[in-house]
Amino acid sequence: MPFIAKHILEKCKHCNACLDLVACPGAEENICIGCGACTLLCPNEALILIESKRKDKINIEVDGKKISVPEKISIKEALTGIGYVITDLPKEPEEPSESEIFAPCGVGACSSCSVEVDGVMKPACVTMIRKGMKVITTPPSNYMPKRIVCGFVGHPSGGVGTPWTLRKDPKKAIEIVCYTAGCNFQCPQCQNWHVAFRGRGDFLTPSEAARKMFLTNKKYPDVSRLTVSGGESTLNRVWLITFLQKLRKLYKNKNIRLHVDTNGSLLTKNYIDELVNAGMTDMGIDLKALSTDTFMFITGLKDKEMAEKYKKIAWNAVKYLLKHYKDKVFTGIGIPYNKDLISIEEVEAMGKKLFKIDPCLQVAVNDYQPAFRRKIQKTTSDDMKEVYRVLKETGLETVVCQSPDGFICP
Secondary structure: OOEEEEEOHHHOOOOOHHHHOOOOOOHHHOOOOOOOHHHHHOOOOOEEEEEOOOOOEEEEEEOOEEEEEEOOOEHHHHHHHOOOEEEOOOOOOOOOOOOEEEOOOOOOOOOOOEEEEOOEEEEHHHOEOOOOOEEEOOOOOOOOOOEEEEEEEEEEOOOOOOOHHHHHOHHHOEEEEEEEOOOOOOOOOOOOHHHHOOOOOOEEOHHHHHHHHHHHHOOOOOOOEEEEEEOOOOOOHHHHHHHHHHHHHHHOOOOOEEEEEEOOOOOOHHHHHHHHHHOOOEEEEEOOOOOHHHHHHHHOOOOHHHHHHHHHHHHHHHHHHHHHOOOOOEEEEEEEEOOOOOOHHHHHHHHHHHHHHOOOOEEEEEEOOOEOOEOOOOOOHHHHHHHHHHHHOOOOOEEEEOOOOOOEOO
């Protein structure tokens, strides 16, 4: 069923996010194709999708077959209507399927769902169908994806996937960070929502992004840590693997650290192997919860089965990294805390489970404050001191907690 975006004027705060950050596919022609990108981004939920009564159809060609589909819809919706499966989990590279399209972000930022449209690669989720267009769902063998990437700045060290002790050394207290747009979660309290749901910006190849990172590093000649964060950095596997490889090549034999921040939801064993082989030396994994209900509440996901899969993959990734790459990859774990989102009892249970995996793990508790769409109460320093105490009593050696008054740490 085709959809169309509806503007709820009484909720609109005129923040212009829908104009500045969403690459609306029909904006120039004043056409809404119901892709939903603007509804994901609007911090005030002033845009919603409703069913459209479009009945007119046009002819297009998909993988050599001529088909008739409703007009003014996205390629993604057209493909769904003719039997293609839109997935939230990609298949491994060795088992691709022409009938499946991995479309995780919904805003056209990650390029994972890109298809060939009249000879040009375009994201299926936000590209409007047009009469007579020819779509090929399998990318050319030489195709190199692009992603929206922003940031490229010096950033204080000491995050989830960075050894906490580095903050004590002024020469190591900075890392170079870039942010990949697009995310497969829809966290209502996302503090980086302007990146996670961004559909407008600079699309860069892995080579272009690596070169930009390299040039940024020149402004900080003593910095040897390079970080890719998001959004969700792992959405486009080919892009991320190639990006790390290009960085390694640019730096040749120099002693640099390549740090990947992620929610862990796509980190299969094979994916982790590829990341390590590409040069990754540090990884921060944000484990959102232990129970599936809490996981869904924090991430905004509605499909319980998919949420359970994402959660399981992330927890298994921690075990796999520590079992096979403990001496090669520094692994840090992030846990969220705000009493409106997760109980201190569940945080304690997460700590106990992590202790059983490895008591030497660095566990960083992220102070979740009101942001984006969720009006939650602010955490206090006393809240975070209690979280710190509870986690330390599980036996974990290194616990770091964000708090309004600074970090609580060993």
